[in-house]
Amino acid sequence: MPPAPIPADAPNTAGTRRRPWIVGLAIVIGLALAGFAILANSSLPLNLDRARADLEERLSELAGRPVTVHGEASFRLLPRPVIQLSNLSLGRPGEAEALHIAHAFAQLDLIDGLFGRTDIARLTLVRPEFPAQAQDAAPPSTPSPQPQPRDTPMADEGPAHVAGRAMQGALRRFQGVRRVEIRDGLYRPSPGAAAISSINVDFAWDRQADPATLEGSFVWNGQPTRIDASLSRPTEFLAGRDSSIRIEVEAAPMSLAFDGTGAAGTPPVLEGRLEVETPSVARLNRWLGESAIQLPDFGAVRLETDVRLADDRAFLNRSALRLGDMRGQGALELALTDGAPPMLSGTLAFEQFDFDQFGTVIAPVPRNLLDLQRRIPLGFVRGFDLDLRLSAGQTRLAGVPMSDLAATMKFSGGLAILDIGDTTLLGGRGQARFTVDTNAATPQLTGTYALQAVNAGQLADRFSAPDARLTGTATITGQLDMPVGSWGQIARGNRITAKVDIASGTLAGLPTPAQLEAQGQGSFELSAEQEAMAFTRLRANLSSYSTFLRIEDMVLDTDQGSIDVSGLVSLGESVVSLDGVFKPANAEASLDDDGVFTSSKPLEFNLKGEWPELGVTVTPRAKPM
Numbered sequence: 298m299p300p301a302p303i304p305a306d307a308p309n310t311a312g313t314r315r316r317p318w319i320v321g322l323a324i325v326i327g328l329a330l331a332g333f334a335i336l337a338n339s340s341l342p343l344n345l346d347r348a349r350a351d352l353e354e355r356l357s358e359l360a361g362r363p364v365t366v367h368g369e370a371s372f373r374l375l376p377r378p379v380i381q382l383s384n385l386s387l388g389r390p391g392e393a394e395a396l397h398i399a400h401a402f403a404q405l406d407l408i409d410g411l412f413g414r415t416d417i418a419r420l421t422l423v424r425p426e427f428p429a430q431a432q433d434a435a436p437p438s439t440p441s442p443q444p445q446p447r448d449t450p451m452a453d454e455g456p457a458h459v460a461g462r463a464m465q466g467a468l469r470r471f472q473g474v475r476r477v478e479i480r481d482g483l484y485r486p487s488p489g490a491a492a493i494s495s496i497n498v499d500f501a502w503d504r505q506a507d508p509a510t511l512e513g514s515f516v517w518n519g520q521p522t523r524i525d526a527s528l529s530r531p532t533e534f535l536a537g538r539d540s541s542i543r544i545e546v547e548a549a550p551m552s553l554a555f556d557g558t559g560a561a562g563t564p565p566v567l568e569g570r571l572e573v574e575t576p577s578v579a580r581l582n583r584w585l586g587e588s589a590i591q592l593p594d595f596g597a598v599r600l601e602t603d604v605r606l607a608d609d610r611a612f613l614n615r616s617a618l619r620l621g622d623m624r625g626q627g628a629l630e631l632a633l634t635d636g637a638p639p640m641l642s643g644t645l646a647f648e649q650f651d652f653d654q655f656g657t658v659i660a661p662v663p664r665n666l667l668d669l670q671r672r673i674p675l676g677f678v679r680g681f682d683l684d685l686r687l688s689a690g691q692t693r694l695a696g697v698p699m700s701d702l703a704a705t706m707k708f709s710g711g712l713a714i715l716d717i718g719d720t721t722l723l724g725g726r727g728q729a730r731f732t733v734d735t736n737a738a739t740p741q742l743t744g745t746y747a748l749q750a751v752n753a754g755q756l757a758d759r760f761s762a763p764d765a766r767l768t769g770t771a772t773i774t775g776q777l778d779m780p781v782g783s784w785g786q787i788a789r790g791n792r793i794t795a796k797v798d799i800a801s802g803t804l805a806g807l808p809t810p811a812q813l814e815a816q817g818q819g820s821f822e823l824s825a826e827q828e829a830m831a832f833t834r835l836r837a838n839l840s841s842y843s844t845f846l847r848i849e850d851m852v853l854d855t856d857q858g859s860i861d862v863s864g865l866v867s868l869g870e871s872v873v874s875l876d877g878v879f880k881p882a883n884a885e886a887s888l889d890d891d892g893v894f895t896s897s898k899p900l901e902f903n904l905k906g907e908w909p910e911l912g913v914t915v916t917p918r919a920k921p922m
Contacts, residue, residue: 352380352403355417362387362396378405399424419476425496427484476501479513491518491586498524505532518584522548537562542569550584551575555604567606571613574599590680593658596621602629609633613643623650642684650689652715653696660784669785675713675735683708697722697759711736723759725751725770731777739782748773753799764909766829769802789843797837803829808913810857813879813900816915825909831855844869858882864904871908877901 349370357364368383380403387396404419482496498513511526526544534540539558546553557569575581579594602616613629629643660673689702699722707714713733720727731744748756749772757767779791808823809830830853837851846866853860859882864875879900904911 349380349382352382352401352417355403356385356387356401363389379403380405397426398422417475419478421478421480422482423480425479425482427482475503482515493517495521502531517548518586520548520550520584522546534559535561542567548584550577550581557604564608565606567604569604570601571604572599572601590677591674592677592680593655593674595655595658609635616643616645618645621654623647623654625650638679638681640682640684644686645688647687647689647692649691650687650702652692652694660781663784669788670783672783673740673781675733675740675781678708678713678733678735679711681708692720699727723748723751723755725749727751733781739780739786742777742779742781744777746773746775746777753802764805764825766803766805767799768829769799769832769835771797771799773797791841791843793841795837795839797835797839799832799835801833802835803831804835804853805829806909806911807853807860807862807877807904808879808902808915810855810860810879810881812913813902813915814857814881816913817900818915818917820912820914823904823909823911823913841868848875856882862904866908873904873906873908873911875904877903 349366353364353366365386366382366384367386370383371381373379382401382403383399385398385401387398400421400423402419402421402423403417404421405417477500479496479498482494482498484493484496485491493515495514495516497515498511500509500511502509509528509531512524514521514523516522524544524546527542528534529541530538531540534542537560539560542555542557542559544553544555552572552574554572555569557567557571559565559567559569574597576597577594578596578598579592582590582592597619599619600613600616602613605612605614609632611631611633613631616627616629618625618627625645625647627643627645629641629645632640632642634640659675661668663669663671683706685706687702687704687706690700692699692702694717699720702717702720704715704717704720707716711734713735715729715731717727717729725748727746727748729744729746731742734741734743751771751773753767753769753771756771756773757763757765773795775793775795777791777793779793780786805825805827806823807830808821809828812821832853832855834854835851838849839851840847840849844867846868848863848866851862853862859880860877861880862875862877864873864877866873866875879902881899898917900915900917902913902915904913906912
């Protein structure tokens with residue numbers, strides 16, 4: 298069936314459908330013409346030199362140094378206005394410490410760009426090279442439109458002053474620049490120091506009421522490092538009022554997190570919770586470039602603390618410290634005074650603290666003859682000062698377990714001092730004071746010690762002398778003096794004295810009064826299995842040198858009499874050479890051949906041989922007592 302004819306007066310719907318596209322195209326063309334008209338009448342295309350000069354002046358204000366552009370300057374308007382400068386130097390012509398930048402891109406607002414204004418919304422610096430000490434260079438000769446804050450530290454300012462002033466200067470200079478990017482930057486803190494390379498960071502501060510953020514990464518001493526920081530109220534901070542601050546730094550040698558508040562001022566203030574962790578203190582020290590302090594590798598350390606920075610001091614309260622498996626709590630103070638070594642002081646309480654663990658890190662036990670000659674590194678004692686009050690529920694020193702320790706540890710002027718005020722050990726109590734002088738050509742250890750009411754048997758076991766079967770309650774005082782430059786020096790040059798007083802005990806390895814009286818004279822052998830001799834009191838003066846022990850005198854009081862012994866013992870070979878005399882307690886009188894009453898003669902004897910099986914030779918004295 299053929300289609301119905303279209304009426305002549307019917308509307309043309311196809312033409313109506315095309316009309317919106319025609320209207321839209323007309324609007325776009327109109328806007329384009331308006332845009333080109335604005336562009337044709339804008340000042341920027343006609344004043345690129347002025348825009349370049351304005352940008353150079355702004356860069357000079359930001360850097361605090363005169364700017365010279367050695368390369369080309371270019372501009373593009375779309376898709377966003379950007380001015381590019383190439384091959385810049387910040388510093389006076391010919392200055393060795395000038396800062397060099399390969400490219401600088403300044404992004405402007407579109408409206409600002411159309412009207413020739415050079416307020417920077419985003420600044421990108423590509424391959425900037427910050428030379429050593431560039432931060433201390435003189436300000437540009439051309440005066441800045443506004444007075445700049447003093448960013449150069451005074452000689453008497455502490456680190457907190459310097460850090461705070463640097464932060465204030467950076468924030469003030471970057472006010473108005475909403476975003477700054479550094480790409481592939483390089484910075485040398487000082488001549489000859491390792492460079493901070495591959496610097497890729499973004500600094501953003503859109504408006505004065507908005508937070509300021511810094512995030513990015515860099516490579517320091519071969520280790521990639523990530524940084525993420527924010528300042529909630531920069532304008533409040535600059536005005537000296539509190540602003541929330543968050544900082545996170547992450548690298549293989551260290552992780553750091555700070556969350557707190559701060560305020561610019563004189564001095565600046567920083568307060569909040571700090572967490573620092575490192576798998577190795579020695580590795581962290583090398584990474585930070587602290588070559589003046591060669592720390593031993595004490596292992597992993599973690600610190601969680603409330604920190605408050607004031608002037609040149611950091612107060613660390615509610616501190617939780619983990620040293621390997623040892624955990625302590627307390628309060629610390631770190632002083633970083635200009636011209637003086639760092640000073641750490643405070644109080645730490647541990648459940649367990651092992652002095653021997655630190656000792657083996659500093660001076661590992663030798664495994665061969667070469668290890669005996671290896672120098673013991675003690676130079677770190679001169680690198681910083683220390684004044685710590687330590688307490689520990691359980692501890693160990695020289696292989697001796699202790700409990701309820703109260704001690705102080707000090708480093709000052711190259712001296713390391715451990716002062717044990719009181720501790721429980723070997724069933725009794727003890728005190729000691731040890732000093733290591735690292736200033737001498739050969740470091741020297743000196744000290745005194747005192748033990749009261751200790752178990753003599755436990756003490757003998759600790760010195761690997763169980764065959765002595767020593768028992769009793771002992772009081773011991775003494776001194777020690779030895780070089781500690783190497784294990785070889787310690788073995789050859791140690792000098793230790795001891796004054797011993799033991800009540801009501803036993804001792805094996807000496808002939809008993811019954812054996813001496815029964816023998817009268819002649820020789821016999823002591824066996825390791827023979828019964829220990831009981832005594833009511835033992836007094837001895839002992840001294841050791843190298844591997845030899847000298848018994849100056851040792852007196853044993855027994856019910857049968859007293860035994861007085863002196864001589865030399867080779868500790869390395871367990872060889873004994875002693876002379877002694879037995880004086881009977883109840884001397885019986887008798888007539889001699891001349892009819893004179895005389896008392897019993899003392900019995901002299903000597904002991905020789907390898908401990909504990911000794912040969913005994915008995916000889917009566919020529920004269921009676």
